[in-house]
Amino acid sequence: EAQVTQNPRYLITVTGKKLTVTCSQNMNHEYMSWYRQDPGLGLRQIYYSMNVEVTDKGDVPEGYKVSRKEKRNFPLILESPSPNQTSLYFCASSLGTGIGDTQYFGPGTRLTVL
Amino acid sequence: GDSVTQMEGPVTLSEEAFLTINCTYTATGYPSLFWYVQYPGEGLQLLLKATKADDKGSNKGFEATYRKETTSFHLEKGSVQVSDSAVYFCAQGGKLIFGQGTELSVKP
Numbered sequence: 001e002a003q004v005t006q007n008p009r010y011l012i013t014v015t016g017k018k019l020t021v022t023c024s025q026n027m028n029h030e031y032m033s034w035y036r037q038d039p040g041l042g043l044r045q046i047y048y049s050m051n052v053e054v055t056d057k058g059d060v061p062e063g064y065k066v067s068r069k070e071k072r073n074f075p076l077i078l079e080s081p082s083p084n085q086t087s088l089y090f091c092a093s094s095l096g097t098g099i100g101d102t103q104y105f106g107p108g109t110r111l112t113v114l
Numbered sequence: 115g116d117s118v119t120q121m122e123g124p125v126t127l128s129e130e131a132f133l134t135i136n137c138t139y140t141a142t143g144y145p146s147l148f149w150y151v152q153y154p155g156e157g158l159q160l161l162l163k164a165t166k167a168d169d170k171g172s173n174k175g176f177e178a179t180y181r182k183e184t185t186s187f188h189l190e191k192g193s194v195q196v197s198d199s200a201v202y203f204c205a206q207g208g209k210l211i212f213g214q215g216t217e218l219s220v221k222p
Binding site for chain 1: 148158165207208210212214215
């Protein structure tokens with residue numbers, strides 16, 4: 001089954017404790033992206049990757065890192081989480097960003113930073 | 115910069131009522147337009163899309179028409195069901211710029 005998977009689905013942590021949220025897709029997609037969803041703000045892009053070893057900042061990259069060592073994986077790293085990073089996070093992938101290319105989303109990771 | 119604006123929610127309707135959720139966009143050029151739906155506790159699913167002016171996207175009884183003149187992509191459904199209760203997001207472009215989402219609640 002074609003899908004985007006994320007782990008963990010739920011995470012409660014404390015300020016400053018490094019964490020990684022994994023994302024994997026099995027559709028051989030070139031493009032992958034991370035978003036955070038906050039009430040009243042919709043989804044905002046954190047980072048994206050056009051291909052292996054190519055990553056770039058989205059609209060809200062501060063406090064986050066990513067890597068793209070393999071085509072299928074795109075982990076999101078919070079080196080020193082803070083309470084304002086409490087949010088619902090989504091990973092997505094697509095063939096590209098051309099006309100009509102559709103992004104497929106993972107199930108989400110709900111992160112709470114105390 | 116490019117942006118998407120949706121009507122504010124929550125929207126509460128009775129079953130079988132007509133639904134419209136307004137969406138307008140600002141963009142340089144003519145982006146693809148999308149409606150995504152998020153059911154409670156789930157991720158986003160593509161509901162429908164349109165890639166050029168006057169295109170109509172449709173799925174599960176929902177429709178939206180790409181209107182270049184009014185820079186709009188309003189979502190409509192003729193008769194909503196309780197199972198349509200969800201948050202609906204309008205979005206544009208390949209890298210996806212989202213509106214703020216509109217929560218729909220349908221009562222029996």
